[in-house]
Amino acid sequence: MSSYLTILGFNSAIPTVNASPTAQMLEMEERHFLIDCGEGTQVQLRKAKSKFSKINHIFISHLHGDHCFGLPGLIASFRLLGREKPLHIYGPEGIKEMLETIFRITETYRGFEIIYHELNKNYSEKIYDDSRVEVFTIPLNHRIYCNGYLFKEKEKERHLNMEEISKYPEIETCDYQNIKNGKDFKLKDGFILKNEKLTTDPTPPISYAFCSDTRYLETIVPIIKDVNVLYHESTFLHDLKEMADYTGHTTALEAAQIAKAANVKKLILGHFSNRYGDLKVFTDEARAIFPQTYLPKALETLTLE
Amino acid sequence: MSSYLTILGFNSAIPTVNASPTAQMLEMEERHFLIDCGEGTQVQLRKAKSKFSKINHIFISHLHGDHCFGLPGLIASFRLLGREKPLHIYGPEGIKEMLETIFRITETYRGFEIIYHELNKNYSEKIYDDSRVEVFTIPLNHRIYCNGYLFKEKEKERHLNMEEISKYPEIETCDYQNIKNGKDFKLKDGFILKNEKLTTDPTPPISYAFCSDTRYLETIVPIIKDVNVLYHESTFLHDLKEMADYTGHTTALEAAQIAKAANVKKLILGHFSNRYGDLKVFTDEARAIFPQTYLPKALETLTLE
Numbered sequence: 001m002s003s004y005l006t007i008l009g010f011n012s013a014i015p016t017v018n019a020s021p022t023a024q025m026l027e028m029e030e031r032h033f034l035i036d037c038g039e040g041t042q043v044q045l046r047k048a049k050s051k052f053s054k055i056n057h058i059f060i061s062h063l064h065g066d067h068c069f070g071l072p073g074l075i076a077s078f079r080l081l082g083r084e085k086p087l088h089i090y091g092p093e094g095i096k097e098m099l100e101t102i103f104r105i106t107e108t109y110r111g112f113e114i115i116y117h118e119l120n121k122n123y124s125e126k127i128y129d130d131s132r133v134e135v136f137t138i139p140l141n142h143r144i145y146c147n148g149y150l151f152k153e154k155e156k157e158r159h160l161n162m163e164e165i166s167k168y169p170e171i172e173t174c175d176y177q178n179i180k181n182g183k184d185f186k187l188k189d190g191f192i193l194k195n196e197k198l199t200t201d202p203t204p205p206i207s208y209a210f211c212s213d214t215r216y217l218e219t220i221v222p223i224i225k226d227v228n229v230l231y232h233e234s235t236f237l238h239d240l241k242e243m244a245d246y247t248g249h250t251t252a253l254e255a256a257q258i259a260k261a262a263n264v265k266k267l268i269l270g271h272f273s274n275r276y277g278d279l280k281v282f283t284d285e286a287r288a289i290f291p292q293t294y295l296p297k298a299l300e301t302l303t304l305e
Numbered sequence: 306m307s308s309y310l311t312i313l314g315f316n317s318a319i320p321t322v323n324a325s326p327t328a329q330m331l332e333m334e335e336r337h338f339l340i341d342c343g344e345g346t347q348v349q350l351r352k353a354k355s356k357f358s359k360i361n362h363i364f365i366s367h368l369h370g371d372h373c374f375g376l377p378g379l380i381a382s383f384r385l386l387g388r389e390k391p392l393h394i395y396g397p398e399g400i401k402e403m404l405e406t407i408f409r410i411t412e413t414y415r416g417f418e419i420i421y422h423e424l425n426k427n428y429s430e431k432i433y434d435d436s437r438v439e440v441f442t443i444p445l446n447h448r449i450y451c452n453g454y455l456f457k458e459k460e461k462e463r464h465l466n467m468e469e470i471s472k473y474p475e476i477e478t479c480d481y482q483n484i485k486n487g488k489d490f491k492l493k494d495g496f497i498l499k500n501e502k503l504t505t506d507p508t509p510p511i512s513y514a515f516c517s518d519t520r521y522l523e524t525i526v527p528i529i530k531d532v533n534v535l536y537h538e539s540t541f542l543h544d545l546k547e548m549a550d551y552t553g554h555t556t557a558l559e560a561a562q563i564a565k566a567a568n569v570k571k572l573i574l575g576h577f578s579n580r581y582g583d584l585k586v587f588t589d590e591a592r593a594i595f596p597q598t599y600l601p602k603a604l605e606t607l608t609l610e
Contacts (some may be wrong), residue, residue, distance in 0.1 A: 014382045065377055
């Protein structure tokens with residue numbers, strides 16, 4: 001099982017013909033997590049051929065319009081498509097009041113429950129946990145209360161070494177799960193087959209950190225340490241550092257510094273100000289500090305590894 | 306001065322890659338009126354190369370999401386683009402509470418005033434009036450409180466007959482406005498030049514009626530009588546008449562009946578259910594009753610005449 005990231009939109013502020021506001025679809029261990037939902041996200045999801053029905057968890061970083069104005073329409077479409085399953089929404093305090101006011105006034109009746117997980121803490125907390133994935137908040141520093149999110153696969157099962165196992169007819173299919181879980185196998189004659197002989201190491205768990213919007217913030221480094229992929233906003237180049245601070249954003253150079261300090265494997269930049277034409281200037285600036293920096297491509301699906 | 310209609314979106318309910326929800330830009334006597342504003346309207350406006358800054362009046366028919374979920378994002382973009390002029394919004398009671406709740410929670414500060422004109426009457430009323438244009442509500446019958454809008458150019462000035470005028474050097478440029486207004490001209494010798502000799506008839510005023518969403522409703526006929534162009538929803542074909550009644554919509558056949566009874570010059574259909582592929586079935590059904598029926602073309606600008 002791999003994890004996949006589809007960036008549905010990565011532009012800041014004003015949507016234009018070729019620039020969609022922030023939204024991402026993370027597929028991790030068969031869970032489909034929607035991260036942020038700017039206006040037009042439902043159309044981007046259709047372009048990406050994502051199945052609406054698979055989305056059960058939506059994570060909203062902050063309540064600026066370019067990160068959440070696509071939510072009411074997406075939820076209304078869920079209803080029209082006959083959804084019955086509950087939907088979990090994680091986001092800043094206030095998100096429930098906003099959405100429920102909209103649904104009441106627009107008479108958007110739902111055939112399904114929305115379970116709100118409203119956030120207000122200024123420290124990282126685990127907000128999602130199942131058998132294979134966990135999600136933590138990454139408190140950010142923007143003009144409004146804002147969290148990034150850290151998505152982590154849990155430790156996986158060990159792989160069966162079938163070549164070795166086939167030498168022992170005593171080992172039956174029903175024993176496989178115990179062996180995958182790391183247990184040794186005791187033969188009838190009392191001999192103990194060590195687990196490391198019967199298995200190979202599990203696929204290392206993947207982790208993904210989404211950090212937008214924020215000022216340069218070193219406190220996130222320990223939280224996102226060693227992640228496979230970091231998406232970090234870089235609204236401006238460093239010559240506009242003052243503007244970045246004033247508006248609560250990061251420069252490409254600073255995003256690279258964070259990536260380097262956190263020892264991530266790969267950095268994807270995003271949330272670019274409309275003032276820039278050719279986005280190559282962002283990777284040029286960042287790669288001087290962190291070479292594994294990339295630009296997002298809209299609707300491209302990236303395998304996380 | 307002509308009037309122009311650009312249909313930005315004409316689909317119902319669920320936005321898809323090639324189907325935008327309801328929104329229209331009416332340019333009448335140099336006023337720019339935005340009619341309805343489904344999700345993604347600001348991008349459609351950009352595709353149509355409409356200048357955001359020219360929009361001072363927005364008319365919302367009803368508060369279902371596919372007619373209003375584009376408003377918060379459009380208004381946030383107005384602010385980002387530096388708008389200072391007031392914005393007038395006409396729509397059902399509740400629109401102010403919804404928008405102001407969204408702006409408070411998303412901290413969408415504005416550098417301009419929004420003047421809300423909340424509607425709750427069940428009879429047609431004049432809601433806009435300036436020197437050249439007036440706008441009336443058209444009470445409709447949908448599942449939720451809903452108005453269509455009738456836009457009317459006022460009686461225009463008479464055209465100067467320069468061939469005739471040039472025969473009388475006594476008539477000076479400063480006299481032209483009086484003559485355009487229909488006044489006779491008295492020569493110094495006391496002879497009265499009749500106005501009809503000095504002018505030709507004015508260009509007839511144009512009127513446009515927007516009717517969406519509604520059940521078949523004969524009471525609108527006297528309100529929209531003789532308009533140049535009628536946009537009337539036709540969500541379904543007539544074989545789904547029961548479904549149309551149940552969901553508060555009109556069939557193509559019924560829209561044609563309304564157009565015929567009101568003696569309009571041209572009917573444009575819209576708000577088609579997603580279940581139909583080739584939209585020609587709508588004009589086929591309607592033209593049997595009202596031949597001057599047309600399908601909208603997204604982003605095409607129509608000269609009203």
